[in-house]
Amino acid sequence: MHVPDGFINAPVSVAAGVAAAAAVAVSLRGARRELGDHPPATAGGTPTRAEGSGGERTAPLAGLVAAFIFAVQMLNFPVAAGTSGHLLGGALAAILVGPYTGVLCVSVVLLMQGILFADGGLTALGVNVTVMGVVTVVVSYAVFRGLLRVLPRTRRSVTVAAFAGALLSVPGAAAAFTAIYAIGGTTDVAIGKVFTAMVGVHVLIGIGEAAITAATVGAVIAVRPDLVYGARGLTTRLKLRVGGVLVDAPAAAPAAAPVAARSTTKVWATGLVTALVLAGFVSFYASASPDGLEKVAADKGIDAKAEEHAAKDSPLADYAVRDVADARLSGGLAGALGVGATVVVGSGVFWAVRRRRTAEPAAAGASAV
Incomplete structure (x- = not known):
C-alpha cells in the first residue's frame, strides 16, 4: 500500500507529513518507556528486578523487527485475480515491541524503502507513515488489548488477539488512505x-497479514515469551485444588534468571538469518501482480497524475542491483542489502532512544545532588 508521488496534492501531503512527524515525536517519547528498564510481572503479579528488565531485551529486538518487516514486505502473495498483497507490519x-516502538519500526522501514528502493513516494512519505505506520498500529493494538481483556490470560489468547488485530488493521489503513484521498486526491x-474497492481487496490482504502476524508472534512466544511486549504480565498464579476448591498457590520466591536465559543473541541471530533468507532468496518467488492499492488505482483512475519517483535512479531502485544482469542474483542482493541497512539504522535508532531513557534517571539524580 505504498502511496507514490502524485496521488495526493501538495497541501494535504504537507499536512500528512506534519501529522506523521508529530506521531513519530510522540512515539520517540513513548518508546523511551517501552525500551526502558521495567521488569516483567511474576506469576503472582509482582514485578521483580531479578527477572531482568524489558528494555535490554526490547531494544535489540526492535531493530530486528524492522528488518523482518522489510523482508516480509518483499513477499507479495496473491489474494485475487491479478492482485497481490504484502505485510504492512504495524x-x-x-505486539512484539510495543505500539510506540512499533510506529518507529514501520517508519524506519518506509524511510529505507523510499530512499534506497524508490518504493513509496518521498513527498508521500508522511501519508505512508500515517496510513501504514500510525493507523495500523493504533487499530491493531486497540483490538489486541480489547480482546485480551475478555479472553483467558494465556499465550494462545495473545496469538488469537494478534490475528484479529492484524486482520482489522489492513482495511483500517485502506479506509484511512481513502479518507486522505477524498480530501487531497489529484x-x-x-x-x-474507491472506498468499496480499497476496503474489499484489503480485507483479503488482511487475512494474509493476520496469518503472518499470528504465526510470527506464536513462534516467538513458544521460545521466548518474555520478548513479546504484548504478552507481558499475562502469566497467572498456579491454582491448587484444596478441599474441592481451586485456590491460588503461594507465590514462590523470585529467583534470579541466569544471564544466558536473558540473552537475546540466539533469537536475534535466528531472526536476522530468517530475514536475509526471505529477502535474499524467497522474494524471487513472490507474486508479480500489482498490490491492492496499485490495482485499485489502475482500475479507478486515481493514478492518472502519478509522478516518477525522485530516487528512480538509485542503484537499488525497484529492489534490483544496478548492472547485475541476473534477475535472481540482483533481487537477492538488493533484498539482503535492504535487510542489512534496515537492521543497522533501526538498531541505531532504538539504542539511541534507550540510552537517552537510561540517562534520564542519572541526570535527575545528579541535579538532585
Missing part, C-alpha cells in the same frame, strides 16, 4: 467506489 511490530473520482 500489528506485528506493536484526480476526480467517485470516492464511494
Whole structure:
C-alpha cells in the first residue's frame, strides 16, 4: 500500500507529513518507556528486578523487527485475480515491541524503502507513515488489548488477539488512505467506489497479514515469551485444588534468571538469518501482480497524475542491483542489502532512544545532588 508521488496534492501531503512527524515525536517519547528498564510481572503479579528488565531485551529486538518487516514486505502473495498483497507490519511490530516502538519500526522501514528502493513516494512519505505506520498500529493494538481483556490470560489468547488485530488493521489503513484521498486526491473520482474497492481487496490482504502476524508472534512466544511486549504480565498464579476448591498457590520466591536465559543473541541471530533468507532468496518467488492499492488505482483512475519517483535512479531502485544482469542474483542482493541497512539504522535508532531513557534517571539524580 505504498502511496507514490502524485496521488495526493501538495497541501494535504504537507499536512500528512506534519501529522506523521508529530506521531513519530510522540512515539520517540513513548518508546523511551517501552525500551526502558521495567521488569516483567511474576506469576503472582509482582514485578521483580531479578527477572531482568524489558528494555535490554526490547531494544535489540526492535531493530530486528524492522528488518523482518522489510523482508516480509518483499513477499507479495496473491489474494485475487491479478492482485497481490504484502505485510504492512504495524500489528506485528506493536505486539512484539510495543505500539510506540512499533510506529518507529514501520517508519524506519518506509524511510529505507523510499530512499534506497524508490518504493513509496518521498513527498508521500508522511501519508505512508500515517496510513501504514500510525493507523495500523493504533487499530491493531486497540483490538489486541480489547480482546485480551475478555479472553483467558494465556499465550494462545495473545496469538488469537494478534490475528484479529492484524486482520482489522489492513482495511483500517485502506479506509484511512481513502479518507486522505477524498480530501487531497489529484484526480476526480467517485470516492464511494474507491472506498468499496480499497476496503474489499484489503480485507483479503488482511487475512494474509493476520496469518503472518499470528504465526510470527506464536513462534516467538513458544521460545521466548518474555520478548513479546504484548504478552507481558499475562502469566497467572498456579491454582491448587484444596478441599474441592481451586485456590491460588503461594507465590514462590523470585529467583534470579541466569544471564544466558536473558540473552537475546540466539533469537536475534535466528531472526536476522530468517530475514536475509526471505529477502535474499524467497522474494524471487513472490507474486508479480500489482498490490491492492496499485490495482485499485489502475482500475479507478486515481493514478492518472502519478509522478516518477525522485530516487528512480538509485542503484537499488525497484529492489534490483544496478548492472547485475541476473534477475535472481540482483533481487537477492538488493533484498539482503535492504535487510542489512534496515537492521543497522533501526538498531541505531532504538539504542539511541534507550540510552537517552537510561540517562534520564542519572541526570535527575545528579541535579538532585
